Structures are given as C-alpha cells and as structure tokens.
Amino acid sequence: MIKLTAQRQAILDTINQSNQHWDAEVLARALSDAGHSIGIATIYRGLTALEDAGLIEAIHLGDKKRYERSDKSHHDHLVCRVCGAIEEFFDAHIEQRQHDVAKQYEFQMDGHQLLIFGTCKQCFNRTKQGEKA
Ligand SMILES: [Zn+2]
Ligand SMILES: [Zn+2]
Structure with missing residues (x-):
C-alpha cells in the first residue's frame, strides 16, 4: 500500500482534477502556483510511486513520461x-x-x-x- 503523504496527495489531486497529460515540470509549476512547495525530486518520486500504485497512468515518451488520471x-x-x-x-x-x-x-x-x-x-x-x- 502506498503511503499518501500530504505532498503525494497534492500531486494526485492536481492530476485527478484535470484532463491534462502532465509533464513533471509543468506539474511542479502548477503545484507551486497553488501554494505547495514540493521539490522537483519529490515530485518525480511521488509520480513514480503513484504510477506503481495504479493511482495515475503514465504515457512513456522515450526517456520522458507524462501522467494522467487513471479513471478515464x-x-x-x-x-x-x-x-x-x-x-x-x-x-x-x-x-x-x-x-x-x-x-x-x-x-x-x-x-x-x-x-x-x-x-x-x-x-x-x-x-x-x-x-x-
Ligand atoms: Zn503541436
Ligand atoms: Zn490520455
């Protein structure tokens, strides 16, 4: 079971509340604009953990990934x-x-x-x- 820290919850909520295919850097900007201060390394780790837990979907673009809601x-x-x-x-x-x-x-x-x-x-x-x- 994944440990949903407040930071991971914020990442998950942001992805779940949109139809976007999120790039980690764009997500970092959105989170920071919403008042969360989460380091980029934490965001990358959080995205991987959420993907492994099946809570978000990843699109693999070579060495980059984009993330979206898993309930579509x-x-x-x-x-x-x-x-x-x-x-x-x-x-x-x-x-x-x-x-x-x-x-x-x-x-x-x-x-x-x-x-x-x-x-x-x-x-x-x-x-x-x-x-x-
Ligand atoms: Zn284009
Ligand atoms: Zn999609």
Missing part, C-alpha cells in the same frame, strides 16, 4: 513532436485489430499503449504560414 475510459494518444501536445482518441476498429493480432500469436494480451507521433494541426498550420511569409 481506455483511449490512445496522438503526440505532437513540435509542441508536445497530446490528444486522445478511441478507435474501436484499432482496438479490435489488436485483439485479433494477439489471438493470432496465441498471446495473452492484458493491455496496450498506442502512440501516434507527428505534428498537430496547430503546429502544421503554423509551419505552412511560415513558408508563405
């Missing part, structure tokens, strides 16, 4: 490499195909993470405008 229904993510924006989507056909693949490989599937990397609409439009100028 299953979804996957589009990740913008330019601005870091993360958008959620759900596609029943993709979900079904993954189960089919697992079955085909006689693999006991218990979950998946799907990340689509690229450039979001805003960033793409900005580049196009830049080319025109």
